[in-house]
Amino acid sequence: MNSYEIRKTFLDFFKEKQHKIVSSAPMVVKDDPTLMFTNAGMNQFKDAFLGNSPAPAPRVADTQKCLRVSGKHNDLEEVGHDTYHHTMFEMLGNWSFGDYFKKEAIEWAWELLTHRYGISKEILYVTVFGGDKSDNMPFDEEAYNFWKAIVPEERILMGSKKDNFWEMGDTGPCGPCSEIHIDLRSEDEKQKVAGKDLVNMDHPEVVEVWNLVFIEFNRMANGSLQNLPAKHVDTGMGFERLCMALQDKKSNYDTDVFQPLIRQLEEMSSLKYGENEDNSIAMRVIADHVRAVSFAIADGQLPSNAKAGYVIRRILRRAIRYGFTFLNQKEPFIYKLLPVLVHQMSETFPEIKKQQQLISNVIFEEEQSFLKTLEVGIQMLEKVMKDASGKGQEEIPGKVAFEMYDTYGFPLDLTELILKENNLSVNRKEFDEEMAKQKARSRQAADMKTDDWIILRSQDATVFTGYDALESEVKILRYRKLETKGKTQYQLVFDKTPFYAESGGQVGDTGYIEDENGHKTEIKDTKKENNLSVHLTNKLPDNPESTFKAVVSSHIRTLTANNHTATHLLHHALRDVLGTHVEQKGSLVQHDYLRFDFAHFSKMTDEAIAEVEKRVNRMIRRNIPQDEKREMQLSEAKEMGAMSLFGEKYGDKVRVIRFGDSVELCGGTHVEATGQIGLFKIRSESAIAAGIRRIEAITADKAEKYVNKKIDQLEQITAMFKNTKDAVKSVQQQIEENKKLQKEIDKLHKAQAAGLKDKLKKDIMPINGVNFLAKKVDLDMAGVKDLAFALVADVENLFLVLANSDGKKANLTVAVSKNLTEEKGLHAGNVIRDLAKEIQGGGGGQPHIASAGGKNPGGIQSALDKAHKLIS
Ligand code: SER
Helix, strand or coil: HHHHHHHHHHHHHHHHCCCEEECCCCCEECCCCCCCCCCCHHHHHHHHCCCCCCCCEEEEEEEEEECCCEEEEEEEHHEEEEEECCCCEEEEEEEEEEEHHHHHHHHHHHHHHHHHHHCHHHHHHEEEEEECCCCCCCCCCCHHHHCCCCCHHEEEEEEEEEHEECCCCCEEEEEEEEEEEEEEHHHHHHHHCCCHHHCCCEEEEEEEEEEEEEEEECCCCCEEEEEEEEEEEEEEEEEHHHHHHHCCCCCCCCCCHHHHHHHHHHHHHHHCCCEEEEEEHHHHHHHHHHHHHHHHCCCCCCCCHHHHHHHHHHHHHHHHHHHHHHHHCCCCCCCHHHHHHHHHCCCCCHHHHHHHHHHHHHHHHHHHHHHHHHHHHHHHHHHHHHHHHHHHHHHHCCCHHHHHHHHHHHHHHHHHHHHCCCCCCEEEHHHHHHHHHHHHHHHCCCCCCECCEECCCCCCCCECCCCCCCEEEEEEEEEEEEECCEEEEEEECEEEECCCCCCCCEECEEEEEECCCCEEECCCEEEEECCCEEECCCCCCCCCCEEEEEEEEHHHHHHHHHHHHHHHHHHHHHHHHHHHCCCCCEEECCCCCCCEEEEEECCCCCCHHHHHHHHHHHHHCCCCEEEEEEEEEEHHHHHHCCECCCCCCCCCCEEEEEEEEEECCCEEEEEEHHHCCCEEEEEEEEEEEEEEEEEEEEEEECCCCHHHHHHHHHHHHHHCCCCCCCCCHHHHHHHHHHHHHHHHHHHHHHHHHHHHHHHHHCCCCEEEEEEEEEEECCCCCCHHHHHHHHHHHHCCEEEEEEEECCCEEEEEEEEEEEHHHHHHHHCCHHHHHHHCCCCCCCEEEEEEEEEEEECCCHHHHHHHHHHHHHHH
């Protein structure tokens, strides 16, 4: 089977077993502070396991794009060096939410592998959780017995907590698991060592393919395990490893998932995969990383300097560096792999094709800039190496290697490789110390600790009442303490809430809750954590059990709604004016302004900006009423032409917001009718990345104030010109006039300088065969220089010192005729250093002309006297 058929067989199999097939969630996680990237198929169902929100169906299956590059599951450093780990990989999964449990999960996994895929039972091993004392967990006898009914007992192995108790992160859903491992070695090798001795021993051909997790617990922040309200199944099978097994290969990279990319790399580098270990590692690294980076960009995560964006940038840089060092790629090359990747993956993941141009642009630009950094870094390293060799040292300081890493993105192994070519090495101890210091610094910066939730009432999910009302009577379902950088706050979850939780670019609502005794607690912000709406306060209400009146700050909400609706109108107008390639890449909707990022390849012209603004204002004036469909089928909404976002997770039912021809899938809060926005004004248009533009704009009062201020300024300017009808023309005339006047002033200065020159010539004294002149003049620096050059040109054997001052500072200029330097050794640069001491300054220059500045104008006369003495 090719990889496409393998994937399809999995999904078809579980469809037959009444599973609902869902799409992969985006790889970049937006609203879970414990997770940056999707690291397992079950992430998108975390809330369903915890009982915070309903599952999409009792049985679900999918293929999920996962990225394991940070946090608890991080394989980055292994990738490329072995043949079966990846940054991005597909996880085939099936789930039961309180429906079937261990028996079906085990039997179906076996049926699919051995019957449908036809894998020989002889090469499969299974593991079962052997129990753990610290968690007070017994051996999973139930799973053992189900396996025993279908697998010979010698193929069932006991596993430890490390391998057979699966946890998503430090906290969250978890449970014992059973893994299925496959032994792909040759018969000869199997004779030598039994497969069961190699299970979970990091052997590249004896690998885990499928993990069946029996989710029963929630790991709490205090480390304890809490029983979940229901028992669930969460399975995950490594798609690329399954392909390796079914295509009879020894490495994931030999399957049709990676081979086209590797072929292209061979062609680009004129090297052969498999011939040399370093080159092969590099090809594996790049083939893996281009997938991770491309899909992250397609899901809306651009490389950047912070958080998830930084992780993506580092992955891409790792690939660039391997190409640079081992495949001799000194120019951008990774972006050239995009057509191959798109050809391969777009049938299953169409987002990659739709975003191809953008992904290619972004990768190209990142490559270009990092290659420049690499070059600068190498130059710097060369200098360090030269210094070290010059001093006879064999080691360079760990600090330098750390700087190479931190500033120039050189990992230690690259620095070491370059050093080794020059018989040098790094002081590893010092390097490790620097690294530890940096880690401590970033831990401090990211320091955020939460206690476990205190549950007051149990309820599935919060009802959002804030589309219809800004006040609700609410009860607290749960709360917990939050410590961020030494500051204590509390998070509250209500049974229902009028507070909008930050999402879709719109900031969270603020306001207060008031208890029965009239005591108010301020709500500072509202955020989403998975599907929970979490309200942030600085103090806990005195009686959390009480009933509260929750009140949203309505003024702020109204202004925010103006900006949110204006964002939709802007999006629509941009597509009309620039074309339908314009796609939203990010937005920020606050009460005081809006920001909209979108895909477009060039700077917008002033005319286009004006046209967009005009169209938005026209839609505002039409006072188009809001048309809200709160629960529409996703397919119906898409048919209606509703705009959706890449990287956004949509359920089957979506909310659609329509203002005339602008139709968007959106959960945000909007105006009743566009007229309320009043006025829309674009403040700036700029680039934020390759092919991505940003517009910042204001609306309503703020826009009115801005326009009025501009008019006021114009009126003030107009008033300065008496009797003008056209201030712009008057300012232009004024500028022209100033230019003319400046020219005349320059002419006069020149004439004055010529007069001064003639006057000064009369003061020249011949001393010891030198024409000497030392004088203070009333000119600026440029005038002094001109005068000095003019005098040297006119007078032979001249030794000239000119001083000038603005009253606060003093300047000296020394000029010497060429022949004097040669015959008498008079060097202007040396002389000035000496003279400058008198004005408490310093300076230097050429043998023929030099100048110096100082802070003591009172010393000018002594400097001139000193020059006289020198010549005498
Ligand atoms: N969550 C488990 C894993 O990631 C099974 O899907 O291995």
